Amino acid sequence: MYSTAIKKPVCNNTINFLQTLIKAKSITPNDAGTLAWLTKQLVKLGFEFEMVNHHGVSNLIAKRTFSEGPCMAFIGHVDVVPATSLGWHVAPFSGDIVDGFIYGRGAADMKGGIAAMLSATKELIEDQRCKIGSLYWLITSDEEGEAEFGCKVIAEYLEKKNIVLDACLVGEPTADILAGDAIKNGRRGALSGRIQVKGKAGHVAYPENSINAAHLAGKVINCLTNIIWNKDEAGSKTGLQVTGVQVNNSVDNIIPDNCEVTFNVRYSHGYNSQQIINAVEQALEPVQQNLSCYWERPCEPYYTGHKDNHCFLTLVEKSIYETTGQYPKLTTAGGTSDGRFFSNAHTQVIECGVANSTIHQVNERVEIADLLKVEEIYRAILKNYFI
Missing domain, CATH: 3.30.70.360 (Alpha-Beta Plaits)
Known part of the structure; x- marks a missing residue:
């Protein structure tokens, strides 16, 4: 039996975005319509896009250029691991809200990060101040599996097109307890x-x-x-x-x-x-x-250290401090991530997202307050990078 203590949906873009994404049963490598939905949202914000499909895997490459300047990419995946109803308080693909938490497979890993970044991107685009550089969205439906035809293919595509990224922000869940308390500047x-x-x-x-x-x-x-x-x-x-x-x-x-x-x-x-x-x-x-x-x-592992000039790691740390009043812990612990496909001597890759304590578990969930804090962090990162 599912819990009946379900609150009505909250009127908030990020929450609504996340609930929409959770309701799609996008089990690897099926994107279940999420990439089409996401593309529609980004096109409304002036992004150009291309779909790169490979061996049944859908990959979205979207770009919005403001002017000459640095290139930053948001990296993410819409696919999730399977979930059965056994042991769940709510249906695992419902996106229901219980006691201030949004429940559902992918809520934390990593549809919550995508929803928060979509809201942050919308606010950046609507900001009337001058902006520099280009923002990419690079989203796959093949991360939770073997990851052979997802971001690996995207990275190869960018290389063929001579597109050089200066910075990548991966929306994986990295927080220990609260958003911003820990980020990953590499992976083992x-x-x-x-x-x-x-x-x-x-x-x-x-x-x-x-x-x-x-x-x-x-x-x-x-x-x-x-x-x-x-x-x-x-x-x-x-x-x-x-x-x-x-x-x-x-x-x-x-x-x-x-x-x-x-x-x-x-x-x-x-x-x-x-x-x-x-x-x-x-x-x-x-x-x-x-x-x-x-x-x-x-x-293979990857690692992003501090640089003397144009350091994305420093920018992310500063943005988190501006938002939370504290600097994040830097760690390379945990499993592998798609960040490894984009990291090189030039491109700095940082992972930052919601708490990861329930990922891949029964009753996977994200606290609404944490989700909105990540959105705030993302807004600060985009502002500090592009404006």
Whole structure:
């Protein structure tokens, strides 16, 4: 049974935008009409747009040029992870409001950020003061999955068109408790490994005639978990977690001749994926003759530090201070994000959004006060960048 303590919709653009987006069941990679709706809103604000579709994934590239000057992009995704009704206080795609919170899949990750930025963009366009530069909206429906045909394709498209972005703001949920208390100026890399351990089967009563693959797997795990990551950067630590150990053995009197160990590494921007592979393979040298290692789903890290001139990180920090009275914590923790596709030696990428404590969970929600605070932060960022 869903809760009946549902308030009437609030008359506010950002809230209405978010409720509209939540009601669309845009489960990866289906945008469920959200990109068409968003395009319509941006066209009203004078944006030019192009849809770049690839392997069933829809990607929106919209642009509004004010004058010569720097280029900033807002990066986001409309796709969400699946949700069933089990355990929810309201229907997961209703966008209902309960006790000051908007509930629904994608409320925090990251339709709330899109709704807040749409309101902030509208206010920027309506501001009669002179503006410089160009504002891009780069939105995909393929972030929650493998992300092969989303922002990766958008970034490749921009490169082919010789479009150089100076700054990117990613609307991912980054706050710990309240909007603006934490932002991400990078993300750790991610790399998964799959190790096949080979042994020799035999009767458990005669172990001297066999090689127990499960016992060897124990040595493999010991090697993996004792790696020292001496290239870690401050505030960005590397961690390796074993995620699975499986023996293909259905009886209890046979020594197993195979075992699979899976693991994932989240690593500091002090490394690249090849350096992680080298470190793991070096650690496994004592048992390498009994195993094969396969690597999967590499995601390189990215990092944005402070610059002496035209620093987007400093601008975002200043905008948050103007809005909240406090400077944000800088962190690279958490999972991967689409920011990695746009970060380079020239383009600064910062992630800033609502609280992330309920993302991908039953009863995912965003507090209305937090949503409106993010909108206020976005307004300040746009004003400080373009006016």
